[in-house]
Amino acid sequence: MFSELMRETFRNPRGAAAMLAGLNLPGRTAWMALAASLAISVLVTEPMFQLAPPDTFGEPIAPLMRFLVTIPFTGALVWAIWKIASIMGGTADLAQVIVVFSWLELLLSLGLLAMLVLLFVLPPLAGLLGLGAIMAWIWLQSVFFAQIFGFATPAKAFAVVVMAWVAVYVFGILILSIVAGGGQG
Amino acid sequence: MSIVLDILGTWRAPRQVQARRMAGPPREDRALAILLAACGLIYVAQWPRLAREAHLDPSIALDARMAGALFAWLMVMPLAFYALSLVLHLVLRAAGVATTAFRVRQAVFWALLASVPAWLLSGLIAGFDGDGAALTVVSTVAVAAVGLFTAAGLSVAGARAETV
Numbered sequence: 392m393f394s395e396l397m398r399e400t401f402r403n404p405r406g407a408a409a410m411l412a413g414l415n416l417p418g419r420t421a422w423m424a425l426a427a428s429l430a431i432s433v434l435v436t437e438p439m440f441q442l443a444p445p446d447t448f449g450e451p452i453a454p455l456m457r458f459l460v461t462i463p464f465t466g467a468l469v470w471a472i473w474k475i476a477s478i479m480g481g482t483a484d485l486a487q488v489i490v491v492f493s494w495l496e497l498l499l500s501l502g503l504l505a506m507l508v509l510l511f512v513l514p515p516l517a518g519l520l521g522l523g524a525i526m527a528w529i530w531l532q533s534v535f536f537a538q539i540f541g542f543a544t545p546a547k548a549f550a551v552v553v554m555a556w557v558a559v560y561v562f563g564i565l566i567l568s569i570v571a572g573g574g575q576g
Numbered sequence: 577m578s579i580v581l582d583i584l585g586t587w588r589a590p591r592q593v594q595a596r597r598m599a600g601p602p603r604e605d606r607a608l609a610i611l612l613a614a615c616g617l618i619y620v621a622q623w624p625r626l627a628r629e630a631h632l633d634p635s636i637a638l639d640a641r642m643a644g645a646l647f648a649w650l651m652v653m654p655l656a657f658y659a660l661s662l663v664l665h666l667v668l669r670a671a672g673v674a675t676t677a678f679r680v681r682q683a684v685f686w687a688l689l690a691s692v693p694a695w696l697l698s699g700l701i702a703g704f705d706g707d708g709a710a711l712t713v714v715s716t717v718a719v720a721a722v723g724l725f726t727a728a729g730l731s732v733a734g735a736r737a738e739t740v
Contacts, residue, residue: 404605519620526616529650534605544604546658553651 400498404531408538411494412487421489422466428496429465433458435500438507464563465492471555472536479551481540491535499528579689586690587721590728597686598732602678607685611654614689619649621695624703657684668730675733683729687722694718 399407416424437454452460473481473488502524510517532552533545542548586593622645630638658681665680698714705711 522616522620525646526612526650530605530609530612533608545608546604549608550655550658553655556651 396494400494400531404534405538408491408535411490411535412483412539414490416486416490418486418489421486421493424493425465425469425489425496426462428493428500429461430458432496432500432503433461435504435507439503439510442510464559465496467562468492468555468559471558472551475554475558476536476540476542476548476551479542479547481536481542481551483536483539483541487539488536491539492532495528495532495535498531499524502527583690583692586686586725587693590687590690590725591732593690594683594686594725594729595732598679598682598729602676602682604678607678607681608654610689611657611685612650614685614692615649615653615657617689617692618653618695619645621692621699622649624699628703628706657688660684664726664730668734673730673734675730679733680730683733684726687725687729690725691718691721694721 396407396410399410433454437457440451469489469492470485472492473483473485476483476488503521506517506521506524509520529549529552530545533549536542536548536551537545540548540551582593582597623642626641626645627638630636630641661681661684662677664684665675665677668675668680694714695718698711698718701708701711701714
């Protein structure tokens, strides 16, 4: 199943998205899958934070704390993608969106892991591979979400993802400013 | 490899390459991939300039500048190019040119990708030499290439629509 899904993701992304949506996993299982993929993502990216020069990524955060911060942010992002897409006529249910997002998060982690390996073998190419992984991730997100939401073009799904990112980012800043303001007052 | 050869070929014979790439049924996923590739490479072209600016003005660190440019080029600009293509399509339709929104997108996105060598060169000049005559000339060439390649693609798209 895993290798078939991996193969289909790059050969026939719409087919792979349909395969994932067709699993019809219950909501609780989908959320667990998302948590697991985020845990893998934190584990994969942790060495990059360790290897980066001091202050590159601001104050260092313990992996467990980063995982706990990432969970609500990503949960809100997935919910926003689902909600905005539904408003724009998308037909997928939330569990399908979570499953697709989890799969793509796992693929991004694998791409970043390859980048980490390349960092030791061919450092100049590592940055380009990382950028390539992010570009492929954005493209796959657009195609996968277009399929499960029933959009004719991946551009519409791309716009949904961008709007969701902006909405969650703005909302996050608002919450943080309220929390920080409350803490100071 | 054919993409690289097509990019080089577009500088020699833009109409022929655009016509060949427009053959076949509409593939929206491919159009988006071309646009993301173009925006990604133009983002890479910004790196030397960003490094220079971070060196000259350390108040904003290089990683913050790169993160901002990443968001701009991989999230905002693709949507901007979709909007630009839509506007161009509406203008062409108002002018009586028979073409489809997809073919206009295809023409614009490929023009952007084909012009990437000029963007990379202008990025290098911006990084090593800063503002100056050389940067102005190469940047003008890059913008002109996008315009010319788009025009070539649109003429092909218009011709195809008339023959259908």
